[in-house]
Amino acid sequence: MTRYSKQTRILVAVDCIIFGFDGEILKLLLIQRGFEPEKNKWSLMGGFMEPNESTDEAAARILKQLTGLEGVYMEQMQVFGEPQRDPIERTLSIAYFAFIDIHKYEKQLSDDYHAEWFPLKEAPKLIFDHNNMVEKAREMLRYKAALHPLLFELLPEKFTIPQIQTLYENVYDTVLDKRNFSRKLLSTGLLIRQDEKDKGGSKKGAYYYKLDPAIYKDKFQAFLNFIPNPQAFLTA
Amino acid sequence: MTRYSKQTRILVAVDCIIFGFDGEILKLLLIQRGFEPEKNKWSLMGGFMEPNESTDEAAARILKQLTGLEGVYMEQMQVFGEPQRDPIERTLSIAYFAFIDIHKYEKQLSDDYHAEWFPLKEAPKLIFDHNNMVEKAREMLRYKAALHPLLFELLPEKFTIPQIQTLYENVYDTVLDKRNFSRKLLSTGLLIRQDEKDKGGSKKGAYYYKLDPAIYKDKFQAFLNFIPNPQAFLTA
DNA sequence: ACAAAAGTGTTCCCGATACACCCATGC
DNA sequence: GCATGGGTGTATCGGGAACACTTTTGT
Numbered sequence: 001m002t003r004y005s006k007q008t009r010i011l012v013a014v015d016c017i018i019f020g021f022d023g024e025i026l027k028l029l030l031i032q033r034g035f036e037p038e039k040n041k042w043s044l045m046g047g048f049m050e051p052n053e054s055t056d057e058a059a060a061r062i063l064k065q066l067t068g069l070e071g072v073y074m075e076q077m078q079v080f081g082e083p084q085r086d087p088i089e090r091t092l093s094i095a096y097f098a099f100i101d102i103h104k105y106e107k108q109l110s111d112d113y114h115a116e117w118f119p120l121k122e123a124p125k126l127i128f129d130h131n132n133m134v135e136k137a138r139e140m141l142r143y144k145a146a147l148h149p150l151l152f153e154l155l156p157e158k159f160t161i162p163q164i165q166t167l168y169e170n171v172y173d174t175v176l177d178k179r180n181f182s183r184k185l186l187s188t189g190l191l192i193r194q195d196e197k198d199k200g201g202s203k204k205g206a207y208y209y210k211l212d213p214a215i216y217k218d219k220f221q222a223f224l225n226f227i228p229n230p231q232a233f234l235t236a
Numbered sequence: 237m238t239r240y241s242k243q244t245r246i247l248v249a250v251d252c253i254i255f256g257f258d259g260e261i262l263k264l265l266l267i268q269r270g271f272e273p274e275k276n277k278w279s280l281m282g283g284f285m286e287p288n289e290s291t292d293e294a295a296a297r298i299l300k301q302l303t304g305l306e307g308v309y310m311e312q313m314q315v316f317g318e319p320q321r322d323p324i325e326r327t328l329s330i331a332y333f334a335f336i337d338i339h340k341y342e343k344q345l346s347d348d349y350h351a352e353w354f355p356l357k358e359a360p361k362l363i364f365d366h367n368n369m370v371e372k373a374r375e376m377l378r379y380k381a382a383l384h385p386l387l388f389e390l391l392p393e394k395f396t397i398p399q400i401q402t403l404y405e406n407v408y409d410t411v412l413d414k415r416n417f418s419r420k421l422l423s424t425g426l427l428i429r430q431d432e433k434d435k436g437g438s439k440k441g442a443y444y445y446k447l448d449p450a451i452y453k454d455k456f457q458a459f460l461n462f463i464p465n466p467q468a469f470l471t472a
Numbered sequence: 473a474c475a476a477a478a479g480t481g482t483t484c485c486c487g488a489t490a491c492a493c494c495c496a497t498g499c
Numbered sequence: 500g501c502a503t504g505g506g507t508g509t510a511t512c513g514g515g516a517a518c519a520c521t522t523t524t525g526t
Contacts, residue, residue: 473526474525474526475524475525475526476523476524476525477522477523477524478521478522478523479520479521479522479523480519480520480521480522481518481519481520482517482518482519483516483517483518484515484516484517484518485514485515485516485517486513486514486515486516487512487513487514487515488511488512488513488514489510489511489512489513490509490510490511490512491508491509491510491511492507492508492509493506493507493508494505494506494507494508495504495505495506495507496503496504496505496506497502497503497504497505498501498502498503499500499501499502499503
């Protein structure tokens with residue numbers, strides 16, 4: 001016996017919801033699909049699973065194809081399995097979301113691929129159920145980022161507290177008190193202050209911080225409660 | 237064009253991690269696998285996806301085959317996609333977890349299937365990567381139950397506060413203060429006290445409660461913080 | 473009357489919030 | 500010297516945790 005006979009084999013795709021942050025607003029990386037059906041329509045970056053790779057490997061390969069980046073934070077989100085989601089042929093999609101530092105690769109963008117950043121709020125109509133996937137990813141982002149230090153993955157290695165605050169404000173579409181936010185953040189012990197300052201945002205300059213890798217790893221699963229009243233921001 | 241040519245189609249299975257609670261300890265429902273390979277070894281309840289069903293439908297179908305139950309709380313957990321996880325043929329598995337009221341079906345158990353409840357802590361060696369799946373499910377259970385009123389799905393429609401407390405204590409392998417626990421629980425507004433009492437556990441008897449369906453639905457996503465220091469119970 | 477479990481109330485403390493001022497610098 | 504954004508300190512409030520006694524009833 002070398003195969004399970006009589007069972008149906010199914011096409012399996014991996015689609016990536018890729019978030020980036022440019023310092024101002026939260027963005028989503030989309031491509032113009034290069035093949036039929038729906039050629040030239042906007043789409044998430046995706047591809048079919050190959051025979052000898054794991055799902056995580058497939059997701060990493062696909063991300064690399066588009067962005068050239070490796071070692072990026074990715075997480076499996078959910079399988080989308082409605083039988084009719086792809087009109088050509090029944091295809092399961094394993095959705096991953098990924099956070100990248102937008103500046104790390106902005107250059108090679110739209111060379112080989114027609115890729116473009118869209119503000120998350122102004123995403124165009126996407127093929128198949130990709131708009132669903134994006135919405136789901138946005139919910140999951142809000143959910144997880146309220147509890148875990150996830151959003152740091154969207155920032156460069158060195159960042160300032162005003163930057164990370166702006167990012168949180170963007171994700172939750174709200175305004176936070178800078179005194180409380182900064183206290184809460186620093187009290188986690190996650191941040192190591194650098195001597196250098198970022199003079200871009202103001203005359204005075206804001207201190208750069210780096211993550212303490214040990215504490216970051218340690219506290220990643222802890223419930224840190226970055227956002228007051230997080231439930232107010234969760235879709236029911 | 238009616239198919240994506242040149243792409244590999246893959247076998248996809250759904251495996252269910254089924255939790256139950258008998259009032260004493262948390263249990264896991266396992267079956268003896270009925271076909272090769274690994275015939276007669278203990279296994280999660282699973283099956284192959286069929287062409288015209290969604291993933292959720294597949295999970296529900298498989299659960300029904302084993303337990304006869306419908307309308308059970310199920311949630312997609314994670315895809316397990318290591319290429320070698322099934323030695324016969326590459327098979328993806330979509331893992332679901334399910335919570336059932338153990339008493340609702342205890343009778344028809346092990347008729348058609350060799351099914352058996354195992355205390356979660358004493359689960360036997362399972363086929364393939366099923367022990368991994370169980371471990372992952374246990375982590376997810378602890379994670380979610382610390383925040384959301386999930387464990388009620390394991391209890392009958394009417395239950396007492398000592399019962400639900402025992403369940404929490406079981407899941408987290410700890411002891412909780414009954415005064416604080418009961419106050420916290422009642423303050424959510426989730427519970428409606430019945431007039432009737434359960435005289436089984438004590439002479440005095442404990443009031444039965446039911447869930448308020450509206451509030452339950454409403455607050456399911458809220459962060460309710462049932463467990464003090466939840467991070468202490470999460471695997472890093 | 474006594475054992476065994478259910479039910480309830482109070483104090484204390486810490487963490488969360490609201491809120492206002494000084495600091496450094498480029499122009 | 501003034502405008503701009505960065506950084507810090509304090510009082511208050513509420514929720515969470517620690518903790519002990521009374522109630523019910525079957526035996």
